Amino acid sequence: MTSVEELGRRARAASRVLATAPTPAKDAALATAADLLVERAADVLAANEADVEAAAAAGTPPGPLDRLRLGPARIEAMARGLRTVAALADPVGEVLDGWTRPNGLQITRVRVPLGVVAIIYENRPNVTSDAFGLCCKSGNAALLRGSSSAIRSNVAIVGVLREALAKQGLPEDAVVLVEDTAHETAVEVMRLTGHVDCLIPRGGPSLIRSIREHATVPVIIDGDGNCHVYVDASADLDEAVAIVVNAKTQRPSVCNAAESLVVHADAAGAFVPRIADVLTGMGVELVGDDAARRLAPVIGPATDDDFRAEFLDLRMSVAVAADLDAAIAHVNRYGSGHTEAILTRDLAAARRFASEVDAAAVIVNASTRFTDGEEFGFGAEIGISTQKLHARGPMGLRELTTYKYVVWGDGQTR
Numbered sequence: 001m002t003s004v005e006e007l008g009r010r011a012r013a014a015s016r017v018l019a020t021a022p023t024p025a026k027d028a029a030l031a032t033a034a035d036l037l038v039e040r041a042a043d044v045l046a047a048n049e050a051d052v053e054a055a056a057a058a059g060t061p062p063g064p065l066d067r068l069r070l071g072p073a074r075i076e077a078m079a080r081g082l083r084t085v086a087a088l089a090d091p092v093g094e095v096l097d098g099w100t101r102p103n104g105l106q107i108t109r110v111r112v113p114l115g116v117v118a119i120i121y122e123n124r125p126n127v128t129s130d131a132f133g134l135c136c137k138s139g140n141a142a143l144l145r146g147s148s149s150a151i152r153s154n155v156a157i158v159g160v161l162r163e164a165l166a167k168q169g170l171p172e173d174a175v176v177l178v179e180d181t182a183h184e185t186a187v188e189v190m191r192l193t194g195h196v197d198c199l200i201p202r203g204g205p206s207l208i209r210s211i212r213e214h215a216t217v218p219v220i221i222d223g224d225g226n227c228h229v230y231v232d233a234s235a236d237l238d239e240a241v242a243i244v245v246n247a248k249t250q251r252p253s254v255c256n257a258a259e260s261l262v263v264h265a266d267a268a269g270a271f272v273p274r275i276a277d278v279l280t281g282m283g284v285e286l287v288g289d290d291a292a293r294r295l296a297p298v299i300g301p302a303t304d305d306d307f308r309a310e311f312l313d314l315r316m317s318v319a320v321a322a323d324l325d326a327a328i329a330h331v332n333r334y335g336s337g338h339t340e341a342i343l344t345r346d347l348a349a350a351r352r353f354a355s356e357v358d359a360a361a362v363i364v365n366a367s368t369r370f371t372d373g374e375e376f377g378f379g380a381e382i383g384i385s386t387q388k389l390h391a392r393g394p395m396g397l398r399e400l401t402t403y404k405y406v407v408w409g410d411g412q413t414r
Contacts, residue, residue, distance in 0.1 A: 001180045004188040008143060008195030011116045014173035015141035019113045023090040025168055026137055030086035033164035034079035037129065040160050041075045047156040048125060055149045063253035063312045067123040068150055078129040078157075085133040085379035091397045092139045106408040111401045113139030115197035118189050118217070119382065120145045122203035125153035130373075130380040132161050132175045138400040141174045143196060145189050147203075148181035155179060183210075190215040200383045200395070220395070223386030224310040225255030225338040227368040228331045230353065232324065232344035233266040237274070239365070240343045244275055247341070247367040249282055253312050255384060256339055256371045260307065260317045262327050265291070268320045272296050279316065288318035295320070307334040324349050328356050335359060337386040339371040360386055360393035 018026075037044065048070040055068055091111050098108035117140045121127045128144060135142035146154040154177055162172040178185055187210070190199060196217045201207050203222075211219055229247055231240045247258035263271055268291065276286055276296035287302035299318055306317045307330075321327035331340050341363040342353040354362045361371040371394060373381025378396030385391045391399035 004178055004180075004185055004192065005195075007176045007178060008116070008189075008192045010173040011141040011143045011176050012195045014171035014176075015113070015115050015139075017171050018136065018141055018174050019092070019115070019139045021139065021170060023092075025170060026090070026139070027086040029136060029165050029168040029170050030082045030133055032167050033129070033132070033161050034082040034086075036160045036164055037075060037079045037082070037157070040156075041072060044075060044153065044156045044160070045070060045072070047152040048150075051125075051150050051152045058149075060149065061313075064123050064149075066251075066253045068125070068153075070125060070153065074126060078126050081130055081374060081380040082133045084374070085137050085397070088137065088379055088397060090137065091401050096403055103412050104410060105412055108406045108408075109403050110406055111398070111403050114400055114402055116141045116143055116195055117382070117400060118143040118145070118192065118196045118199045120186055120189060120199065120201045120203065120207065120211075122147040122207060123150055124202070125150045125157060127202060128154050128157045128177075129161065131382050132158075133380055134378075134382045134395075134397060134400055136165075136170075136174060138397045140197075140400055141176070143176055143178070143189065143192075145178040145186055146181070151179065151181055186210065187214045190217060193217050202383050220383065220385050220391055221387050222255075222383035223338065224336040225257070225384070225386075226260060226308060226310045226334060226336040227256060227258045227339045227341070227371075228260040228262055228335055229258045229341045229343065229368065230262040230321070230327045230331065231264060231267055231271055232327075232342060232346060232349050232353075233264040234345040234349070235264075235267060235271075235343040236345060237267065237271050240271065241275055241278060243341070243343060243365075243367050245278060245282070247369055248279065248284060248316055249314065250367070250369055252314050254369075255310070255312075256368050257312070258316065258341070258368045259309060259311050260319070260331075260334065262319050262321050262330055263292070264324070264327065265320055265322050268292070268295055272299075272318065272320065276318070283314050285315045286318055287315070289320060291320035292318040308336075310336065324352060328353060331357050331359075338384065339363060339368045341366065341368050360384065 094111040158177040272295040288299040373394040381394040
């Protein structure tokens with residue numbers, strides 16, 4: 001197999017070309033890739049089926065297996081994501097601001113690509129096309145290293161993407177896949193300082209620990225999603241039931257699914273037994289504090305680890321908060337900085353929650369499932385950052401750029 005160093009070198013060379021590629025060429029490559037994904041869906045799905053069968057035989061749990069599995073609808077969604085990104089404004093070359101100094105120097109700040117963006121990710125083969133689309137449109141080369149469980153799927157998808165680039169006269173190495181899935185190659189990617197400008201990991205705690213231990217390139221952490229839904233005293237309880245059910249069960253294996261429920265004490269007597277009955281009837285295992293368990297005996301005991309957990313499964317923690325202050329304190333103590341939601345008819349409570357909760361996204365009266373690049377209008381996302389530098393929340397085109405200063409003079413000396 002081609003060495004990681006060589007793949008990095010090729011991606012770096014391609015990034016120089018892509019950085020100055022005209023917008024119509026990038027858009028055409030994305031549109032062609034979308035068309036080819038649909039045309040070659042049978043080949044991609046056959047490769048994916050082999051991955052899923054191997055993962056199931058190895059005892060992969062249902063959550064990760066769901067993230068691995070493709071189908072016609074997910075292929076269509078991947079293609080739609082590429083077309084949506086193509087239709088977005090190109091951020092490259094945008095003048096962020098500018099001014100003229102007293103000595104006549106004209107200074108502008110201009111948006112430019114990062115260069116080579118490496119993504120290390122687990123399972124989800126749809127990340128392959130999403131990452132490519134966002135990187136291509138923002139003028140970056142994508143260096144991809146997926147997991148062994150999805151290698152056949154990723155090879156098939158990257159083959160389609162590279163063909164699309166070639167058809168539009170852009171370098172195929174604007175997307176390269178590290179096909180060697182050994183742990184050592186992931187570490188090599190993390191240390192590819194001569195070629196990688198930014199690394200974005202998308203995976204579980206073990207991957208993040210490895211990144212923190214080994215990475216020498218700049219990293220944006222796509223972190224855990226212990227997302228809370230807080231039901232305030234004034235919440236519409238019928239609406240709250242629908243939102244909590246959607247946030248927890250619509251797709252429990254993803255990072256924006258709700259893992260924790262907090263209920264104001266004044267609403268708990270009516271709401272906790274009701275939502276416990278609904279959720280357990282849908283197969284959700286509930287664990288909670290003493291107050292919640294007194295109201296709904298079906299709720300099991302919760303530990304501190306339960307309140308901090310990203311379950312990625314049909315399991316949820318439940319806590320009763322004495323007031324808004326206690327709810328905010330609970331969320332800030334146990335939250336992972338991803339997405340927190342408040343359900344309320346009290347505008348002052350909503351504003352306090354939005355202001356005081358420390359998270360990349362705060363949602364008022366809607367499901368946590370809306371923290372998503374496509375739902376935010378980004379076309380897709382390359383990850384959801386739970387850190388504060390250089391990006392936070394769903395990362396779209398602008399988060400894959402930086403800027404440089406361009407200074408125009410007329411013979412000035414200092």
